Amino acid sequence: MSDYIETARRVIRTEMTGLDQLAGALDAEFDRAVEAILNAQGRVIVSGMGKSGHIARKIAATLASTGTPAQFVHPAEASHGDLGMVTQADVALVLSNSGETPELADLIAHTRRFRIPLIGVASRPGSTLLRQSDVVLVLPAAEEACGNGIVPTTSTTMTLALGDALAVALMEHRQFTAEHFRTFHPGGKLGALLSKVGDLMHRDVPVVTEDTPMTDALLVISQKGYGVTGVVDQAGALIGIITDGDLRRHMDGLLTLRAGEVMTRNPRVIAPDALAESALAQMQDRKITCLFVVENAVPSGILHIHDCLRAGLV
Template sequence: MTEAATFLATARRVIEIEAEALRRLAGALGESFSAAIGLILAARGRVVVSGMGKSGHVGRKIAATLASTGTPAQFVHPAEASHGDLGMITEGDVLLVLSNSGETPELSDIIAHSRRFSIPLIGVASRAGSTLLRQADVAITLPPAEEACGTGIVPTTSTTMTLALGDALAVALMEHRHFTPEHFRTFHPGGKLGARLLRVADLMHGAEALPLVGRDTPMGEALVVMSQKGFGVVGVTDAGGRLVGIVTDGDLRRHMAGLLERRAGEVMTRDPKTIAPDQVAERALAIMREKRITCLFVTDRAGDGRALGILNIHDCLRAGVV
């Protein structure tokens, strides 16, 4: 076997071991998981996650996932807790403490603090009779599973199970609270995820920027409006102010002969493609790419069809919508 083949074989073995452990975890979940959800929902404060070493790294991710999906959460390092950070944990909170062995000595002060002030404690560990799970109000025991390292000493499978358990808690809470993409955008306005959830209304140019003319507007005047507004198009409205057409560069070329003797209603393309302000900007970009256009008028489809704004493809690209 070549060295490259050996690497691949090792990688596949690790992933298969951890995948099997996750299947065991899914089958092992029961009343304690539901009880943990109940404690979190009943808490007036935050979910305070804590763990030492690799469990601590996993705990930070769990706290971040909870916080971004509608469950206020923070991570408190157990060593720092013993030197003043216990003050971050209040009686309205609920503790989620992670430890593979359940005997991590650095957790003793946090556990004692939770018992002293009757702070609900959810313990997650692999040993049912461990100190952590004996002291916990809700004990979640990870099922027996071998570590993927082969020696049994490097936290691999155990941390994968703990991470998946944290995701399961977060998603169960999220679904119970009917957490929507709009809620998620509130907590995650930056980066690719935030860009994907931007609404058309967030990016469109408002009414003052709209290039609009009436049906009977001479094309000479329409061209001036098109040039002044800088979008390369002009919308055409009827007597009631509803958007009924659009004049683009293509329309100008098709009506080049005698263009200045015509009116906007004669040159326009009828029933232009539009989008509603509450649509995600990603959808608007997809339409512009599909139709090979650079602008979309934004209209209130539930209203009277008036133009509310205009969106340019470059507005989407600058915002990171791709």
């Protein structure tokens, strides 16, 4: 085993120990932090300097994407006008390992002046930040993974995990669902996985009736460009589908037949509110290229496998 791998494992184990200590140290103050955020009429203003600032940005992004309005405010910029972003309707979540970061002074003073709830996160209970905070979240005195205690490693990992814990606790309280998440995250792989069939389907549905001559049915297949057509009864309900395979099986005398004689009955269908990922799984499992989308048995759209590919599902 190389020295590099041994170092990496030591770092990871050290940070795991810190996370274990953090989990064991949680108390009623964590409940108070969650309640303070739930009671806020505005946003969670997350702030920190240096490495804590990078963690603060990530926490703010996680909160915002999971149903809790949040914004990162840089403490130095806050001292030069951005304090106007922090209102009495907000709650501040301020991060500092030492609790003595000088750049935080104006932001802390602003919260005290306007009685804005302040949640402080630091490792020193007697620090300026935690003495001024309404809710105190103390990080355990865990060993930094760098070995000499000067590089923020375990402390930043614990702070990030604490932010995730707050976000998930808030999510569960609000019963935040995958559909809610998709609203805030329409792009990227996650947005694609949470897309609904109705978001991707085409509404110009190729359909013919049972008694349509195959000469006309072939025109519909050719004009729509999906390689298929649905077959509906007199009430408009989907009862069958005509594919390339059906055409090949009825090649002899095809043009003398009607759609109802060529179609495959009871085709696979899907609802518009189903996840597009589910539709893709059906198409891959059945080795088919499209699904008709139906509501109350009536076709309202058609989804082609290429639509799923374009959306980034694969």
